[in-house]
Amino acid sequence: MFRNLALPPTRGTLGWLLQLAYTTLRLFGQNGLQNHAAATAFYFLLSATPLLLLLSYALQLLGSIAADSVPATILMAALYDQMQLENLAALGFIARQTQLAASGVGLLTLVLSSRWLVNAVQGAFGIIFPSPSKRNLVVSWVLPLIILPVLFLLMGIAALAQVTLSFLAQNNFIGTGNAQVLQALNSLFAFAMVWTLLFAAYWRLPRRRASARVAAAFALGASMSLGLLLMLFSTFFKLENYNSLYGALGGVVFVLIGAYFSFLLLYLWAQALYSYGKADITALEKLFLAGSGKGTGKVEAYIFGDIQRLLEIYGQVLPAGHTLIEEGDDSRTAYFLHAGRARVYKNTPDGPRHLGELNEGQLFGEMAYLLNEKRTATVVAETEITVLALPPQIMEELMRHSAPLSRRIIDTLCQRLERMNLANPG
Numbered sequence: 001m002f003r004n005l006a007l008p009p010t011r012g013t014l015g016w017l018l019q020l021a022y023t024t025l026r027l028f029g030q031n032g033l034q035n036h037a038a039a040t041a042f043y044f045l046l047s048a049t050p051l052l053l054l055l056s057y058a059l060q061l062l063g064s065i066a067a068d069s070v071p072a073t074i075l076m077a078a079l080y081d082q083m084q085l086e087n088l089a090a091l092g093f094i095a096r097q098t099q100l101a102a103s104g105v106g107l108l109t110l111v112l113s114s115r116w117l118v119n120a121v122q123g124a125f126g127i128i129f130p131s132p133s134k135r136n137l138v139v140s141w142v143l144p145l146i147i148l149p150v151l152f153l154l155m156g157i158a159a160l161a162q163v164t165l166s167f168l169a170q171n172n173f174i175g176t177g178n179a180q181v182l183q184a185l186n187s188l189f190a191f192a193m194v195w196t197l198l199f200a201a202y203w204r205l206p207r208r209r210a211s212a213r214v215a216a217a218f219a220l221g222a223s224m225s226l227g228l229l230l231m232l233f234s235t236f237f238k239l240e241n242y243n244s245l246y247g248a249l250g251g252v253v254f255v256l257i258g259a260y261f262s263f264l265l266l267y268l269w270a271q272a273l274y275s276y277g278k279a280d281i282t283a284l285e286k287l288f289l290a291g292s293g294k295g296t297g298k299v300e301a302y303i304f305g306d307i308q309r310l311l312e313i314y315g316q317v318l319p320a321g322h323t324l325i326e327e328g329d330d331s332r333t334a335y336f337l338h339a340g341r342a343r344v345y346k347n348t349p350d351g352p353r354h355l356g357e358l359n360e361g362q363l364f365g366e367m368a369y370l371l372n373e374k375r376t377a378t379v380v381a382e383t384e385i386t387v388l389a390l391p392p393q394i395m396e397e398l399m400r401h402s403a404p405l406s407r408r409i410i411d412t413l414c415q416r417l418e419r420m421n422l423a424n425p426g
């Protein structure tokens, strides 16, 4: 019944990447994710400050306990060095006398602001990965409480590993020649931690989950771009500049900007992960709207002009005279007529009655799906035709994805229903 398609030249993977990037950026803007990134960075700053206070307080406490033991003192010194607390103090995060500040108030702000931070991230993910199903109440309340301790534990493990590695190197336990290897290992370890966190977020946070493999790949992209951001930041953004511009507040502004860009990247890659499954839906939307002559600009027409992939996935070529849809059938597939012409008939007591013509760029077979009924008419190919056969779940996604397209489908449905009523009076 089907014949191989004579396909137009394709832009291949590059074209697909272009469509993915376009879909991602469009949804990113539509969802206002830059505002979510700003809010998350703000909550991050709120929760990072008391956390660092508590951390430095804990270190000082440990230091005073370890004061009597030489190896413990060396380890503590290495720890202090590795945690770069001097730098944090220079950033303006930690007052030099922190004992007083790390009080119950610090703890309270930490708990509150970290809850806001988790809420901000969850909120943004809820928008990026829309789903009609409600999040489980227990999960949504327990998660914020569990996630942060787990995160802190992971950060603690990462810091300890770094300290241990450099402690071993500095004291010549494993030879100075290995110091560089250890340094590389350190960075790799930090990278692995970031990747693990991102992977967990991309894989578990969306209510409709992507496959672990895809989530892992996008987490890798996100970690790499975060690494790049860190490199750029340390090269081009200087704390001194911010200090001379904003005085004592310079450090806060500096960290806020860094956090803002980091969360932008976190959400951008999450949006790309969502769009990964949606690039075809956007391409179908553009194709249908182009058929109606509206809704697509020049750039969009270029990016989505290559429809080979859609034809490969959904395309069918049928000979003239082929009956594509039989009135009264139970099937629900809808069709987009890419090339050729078809005729629509309705059975009446007086024999088949011609209802209308279908031409290139028209959608049909949508009524059974929308009305949840049997096929309302018979459709026969008048010439050889090429169609895209779209299963109901694709139609569902398309209509949820695009308001202009839904509107167009509803308009057509109304016209056809009216025509059918006229053809079948009483």
Ligand SMILES: Nc1ncnc2c1ncn2[C@@H]1O[C@@H]2COP(=O)(O)O[C@H]2[C@H]1O
Binding pocket: 325, 344, 355, 356, 357, 358, 363, 364, 365, 366, 367, 368, 369, 374, 375, 376, 377, 378, 379, 415, 416, 417, 419, 420
């Ligand atoms: N008057 C019409 N003009 C063009 N197509 C029609 C008309 N009436 C019905 N159809 C299409 O014929 C299809 C038959 O299957 P469906 O009922 O799923 O969906 C129907 C419509 O898409």
